[in-house]
Each structure stands twice: as C-alpha cells, then as structure tokens.
Amino acid sequence: MLMMVVKRMLIAVPSLIGVVIVTFLLTRALPGDPAAYFAGPAATNEAIEQIRVNLGLDKPLYVQFIRYVGDLARGDLGNSLTTGQPVGHEIKTRLPASAELTLLGLMVSMAIAVPLGILAATRPNSIIDHVCRVVSTAGVSLPVFFTGLILIYVFYYLLGWAPAPLGRLDVFFSPPPHVTGFYLVDSLIAGDGEVFFASLKQLVLPALTLGIFSLAPIARMTRASMLAVLASDFVRTARASGLTPFTVIVTYAFRNAMLPVVTTLGMVFSFLLGANVLVEKVFAWPGIGSFAVEALIASDFAPLQGFVLTMAVMYVALNLLIDVLYGLIDPRVRIEA
Amino acid sequence: MSNIALPNEASDQRGNSFKVRAQSASEDARQRADDTRPQPGSSARAMLRHARYILGENAVTGFAFALFLAIVLAALAGPYLVPYDPLASDTAAALKAPSAAHWFGTDQLGRDVFSRVVVATRLDFFIAVASVALVFLMGGLAGVAAGFFGGWTDRVVGRIADTIMAFPLFVLAMGIVAALGNTVQNVVLATAIVNFPLYARIARAEANVRREAGFVQAARLSGNGELRILLAQILPNIMPIMVVQMSLTMGYAILNAAGLSFIGLGVRPPTAEWGIMVAEGAAFMVSGEWWIAFFPGAALMVAVFCFNLLGDGLRDIVDPQRRT
Numbered sequence: 310m311l312m313m314v315v316k317r318m319l320i321a322v323p324s325l326i327g328v329v330i331v332t333f334l335l336t337r338a339l340p341g342d343p344a345a346y347f348a349g350p351a352a353t354n355e356a357i358e359q360i361r362v363n364l365g366l367d368k369p370l371y372v373q374f375i376r377y378v379g380d381l382a383r384g385d386l387g388n389s390l391t392t393g394q395p396v397g398h399e400i401k402t403r404l405p406a407s408a409e410l411t412l413l414g415l416m417v418s419m420a421i422a423v424p425l426g427i428l429a430a431t432r433p434n435s436i437i438d439h440v441c442r443v444v445s446t447a448g449v450s451l452p453v454f455f456t457g458l459i460l461i462y463v464f465y466y467l468l469g470w471a472p473a474p475l476g477r478l479d480v481f482f483s484p485p486p487h488v489t490g491f492y493l494v495d496s497l498i499a500g501d502g503e504v505f506f507a508s509l510k511q512l513v514l515p516a517l518t519l520g521i522f523s524l525a526p527i528a529r530m531t532r533a534s535m536l537a538v539l540a541s542d543f544v545r546t547a548r549a550s551g552l553t554p555f556t557v558i559v560t561y562a563f564r565n566a567m568l569p570v571v572t573t574l575g576m577v578f579s580f581l582l583g584a585n586v587l588v589e590k591v592f593a594w595p596g597i598g599s600f601a602v603e604a605l606i607a608s609d610f611a612p613l614q615g616f617v618l619t620m621a622v623m624y625v626a627l628n629l630l631i632d633v634l635y636g637l638i639d640p641r642v643r644i645e646a
Numbered sequence: 647m648s649n650i651a652l653p654n655e656a657s658d659q660r661g662n663s664f665k666v667r668a669q670s671a672s673e674d675a676r677q678r679a680d681d682t683r684p685q686p687g688s689s690a691r692a693m694l695r696h697a698r699y700i701l702g703e704n705a706v707t708g709f710a711f712a713l714f715l716a717i718v719l720a721a722l723a724g725p726y727l728v729p730y731d732p733l734a735s736d737t738a739a740a741l742k743a744p745s746a747a748h749w750f751g752t753d754q755l756g757r758d759v760f761s762r763v764v765v766a767t768r769l770d771f772f773i774a775v776a777s778v779a780l781v782f783l784m785g786g787l788a789g790v791a792a793g794f795f796g797g798w799t800d801r802v803v804g805r806i807a808d809t810i811m812a813f814p815l816f817v818l819a820m821g822i823v824a825a826l827g828n829t830v831q832n833v834v835l836a837t838a839i840v841n842f843p844l845y846a847r848i849a850r851a852e853a854n855v856r857r858e859a860g861f862v863q864a865a866r867l868s869g870n871g872e873l874r875i876l877l878a879q880i881l882p883n884i885m886p887i888m889v890v891q892m893s894l895t896m897g898y899a900i901l902n903a904a905g906l907s908f909i910g911l912g913v914r915p916p917t918a919e920w921g922i923m924v925a926e927g928a929a930f931m932v933s934g935e936w937w938i939a940f941f942p943g944a945a946l947m948v949a950v951f952c953f954n955l956l957g958d959g960l961r962d963i964v965d966p967q968r969r970t
Binding site for chain 2: 323324325327328331332335336446447449450452453455458461462465466473474578579582583584586587590601605606610614616617620621624625
C-alpha cells in the first residue's frame, strides 16, 4: 500500500513540474514589457531599467526560471501591486473560505447525484430514469453564475428565506476563533450554535449552486456503473439466494459500483474549482477566486499567478488523493501496483 | 502512380476491420457516416433520406436541430431583425419590466434587452465555432499524428496534454487570457487550448486503432507516403467521431467564454454578449429587476442545452456503443 502511494506520488511530479513551467511562461507572456508594466505608465526610462534589474528581467530566461522556482520553494509568490501585501499570505488566509465552499458543494452534489443515479439504474426507463437524464443534461447546460443569480432572486428577493448574498457571515456576527478556518467547524469547536447556523445559512445557496453544476458527471457515472454491476453474476447469485433487494443493492452492488464514480471525481473537481471562481463572484464570497477576479480587474498580475498556481497544485494533490482512495476501496489495485 | 488506389479492396478491408456490431441498423449508420467518398448518382437524395431517418428516429435530436437552425439564423440575421439598436440608451425608459414594446424589458441604461440578446448570438456563436474549429485543427491533427506515428510524436503530444490536464480548465483559461491580453481572440485561443487534451486523446485513440487497418496497408502498398495516408485515409475516417466531439464541446466553449466575460475577461462593455449582460444584470437581481440578467442567461442556457442534445443525438447515430 505504501509502495503504491509513493509510486503514485512520483507520477505526480512531472505534472507539478509542468504546472510550474506553464505558470512561469504565463508571467513572461505578459503583453508588452513586464518592467514597464510593473513600473506604471508615468515611469521614466531609468526607473523602468531599475525595475528590470530588480526583477531580474535582464538575466537570461533559464536564470529567471531558477530564481522563480527558488522563490516558490520559499513560499514567496510575489507582492500584490495594488495592496503591496505578499500574495502567499493573502491566499493562505482566503483559502479556507474557498475550501469550505467547494467541499460543501461536493457533498451537496454527491448527496443528490448518487441516490439519483442508483434509483435510475434500478428502474431503467422509468420516470426517475428520465428525471436523472434531464437533470444531468440540464446541470451541465446551466451557466453556474446564472444558477446562482436565479437562486438569489428566488430565495433572497422573492421568498426572503436566504440571507443577503454578501460573504461568509452576516455583519451582526463576528467570526469564530480561528482553528481550521472553516467557520462551520470553528463555530462548533467554540460551541457557538448561533454562528454555526448563521454561517450555514450563508453557505447553503452557493454550495447548492456548485452542487447543481457538478452533479451531472457523478449522476451519469453512478447510473452507468450501477447498471453494469446489477447485470453481473454475483448480484444474480445474491438475488437467487433470497436476499432482499435493499441488501443486494446497498451492500453488494453499491460498493462495487462506486469505484468508477471515485475515478470521475477528478473531473468533478476540475469543474468545481473552476466554477468556484464564478460562484464566489456572484455571492461576494471572500475566497481565493474573488481575490483573483479583483486582481484581474485591477490588472494586478502577481495575485492571479499565485491563484492559478495554487489551484493547479491543489488539483494535482486532489487527483493524487483520489488515486490513493481508489486503492483503499479496491484491493485489486494495490496488488497490481 | 500513388493515385492508383484500390477503391474496392480498400473499402472491403475497411469494412472487415470493424468489429461486428449487434445492431445492423447502427452498423449501417456508422458505415454510411464513415464513407466519405461521394457515391455516384443519388448521393444528395440518399443524404436527405438519411437525415430524415435520423430526425424521425429521435424527436429530441430533431428538436435540438430546429433550435440549432434558429440560433444560426439569429447569428446571421440578428442585427437586421431586432426592433431596437442594441447600443442605443434611453434613460427615460431605464429598468422597465418586460412589456409589449420591450419584450424582455430594458436595462439600467434603457437599452432593449431583447435586441441585445438576439444581437449577442452572433458574437457568442462566433466564439464557440472559432474555438472549436481551432481546437480541431490543433488537437485533432496533433492527436492523429500521435496515434499514427507513435514514438516521440506520441510522447510530446501526450506530455502537452497531461500538462494542460493538470490545471482546473477554467482557471487555466483565466490565466491564459489574463497573460496574453484581454481580447476576444485570446478568449477563443484559451478555450481552444483547454479543450486540446480532449481532442488529442480521442483523435489519438481513433488513429491508433486504424494505423494497421486493411485500407491503410492497401494505400501503403500502392505507394502512398505516410503523411499522405495520414491526411487522405486516416483523417477522413475519424471525422465522424471528431464532428460529434465538436458538437459536444460547442456547449462547453460557449459556457467557458461567457464565464470569462462574466468576470470581466474578453468582451468589454457596451458590447452585447450573454456573459457580460448577465454580469451587468447581477446587481439588479437583489433589487428585483430580474429580467436584465435572466434573459441573456436563459439564452445562454438554451444554446448550451441545444448543443449538448445535438451532440448526444449525433453520438448515438455515429457511435451507438458509447451511449450512456
């Protein structure tokens, strides 16, 4: 098992190297002269030259790359042009907000998609099967920012059930003491039920938006793999032995059908992390996505670089985690490795 | 001399190289779709009959096709059909709810939302078509070459695809547009780049199974060069599957581009584009003026839904085994 994890981690190394190279090239691809860009429109030629030397832009490309990797190794992602703050610090403080939202979004989409897929597979061509197909096609067709706005209109403006879509916590509450950065977890640790429900209320709509967008691949895959498993010999044997349909489906078929679903989680995370940016903008969520969008509007490049790099590293790590999880669920993978 | 192909033998061997499929009808469809050679005589009539058969068989695909025609019409003739100038503001009529005069209402500057939604079709459709065509050229050709030649071509293409796949796709697209410059061309390019791995992989797999197929060997025997075989034999044969893929990714391309312009990349105001119109209307959603963001968002949704249905329908026809 340990061998498999190590082996899989080694496979992730080229991906990480590729990610670092691409982010480096994106910085160098800035339109025009980066030094003039960083110096601002009013700078003199000497000032631009000075910045060029300061940034190391007068050195050959490979030297710049080594310097860039060195900075990264020390966790230095550069400074924001507009605030002057180190980007690494800003991303670190904002990351829990995004992570909390994304994880809850994943939970919502699993909670809807998996039962829907199973029900559709156990009753092919029934109404629920058609519902599953329509929901999964509609889910990918709905622009995620549009879903969010509709939910805001219905649940905030019309019904008044949801709080104003302005961040993680209503202004009347103060955030719980920092332990994990997840407000839900921190408020429970602090034993503050009021803050817990207040932050849950803020989370429901954005998490639902993310969930609706990402449930399609999970629902489709659950249905397809459940259909295949239900047609297999061991399920027929279990049925013939007189087990109840519930036992057959839940304890026999479900575990086996989940394997391909775990594999599609990689794609689901690609969806979730990308959609996260849009959802954060719609709900004024103070995560790293809205940080990147603000930087984008101000033409501030270092935060955007840091954001792209953080997202990519997280995505590689998540894919690694999914593979390890797969090995835990399916012993056969371990033996092959 | 390389032109002396062996048409009969080639097509016979190609027929044999396919696995025997359960449904003869779908086999038929595949054969027909695969046959790129114009048939003598009644080719136009046969194609029409085939199209009618497809549309009759699957009502949903027929519906999607009708919707597709409507979108194309709006893209081509939109500016001539709309009742108002999409850019003309009229502050006296600002923020009016949908009415007989303004079907979709007016926005904060008094511009007619209906006119803007219809006119925007051209730009959104153009972005989708251009990026899909571009990724077909880049990814399709690279993938075919990788699958056909193998060796270092395969390794290089595979490495590029893996690197792109290491990013969450929308995030990479954001980074590319921000780095290369905030223009519509770069949105098209970024959308094409993030779809590259998908096209390269499919084209590679399809080319790989055909590299030693009978009709390829026949072409080789009659003296065709490898590059010529690649372009004249392999590429036409994998076209049906690539076309399905293009139809399926059209929806994603529009979503991607609209998402980028929603966060302020690519298209700039006051240009009419669905994503940017939703962004402009977003602030009015909390105060109850739902129509500004709703109609462009709905147009976007309908377009994506249409492309997805069309893609699914085409896939069922061309490649029935992959149906889910």
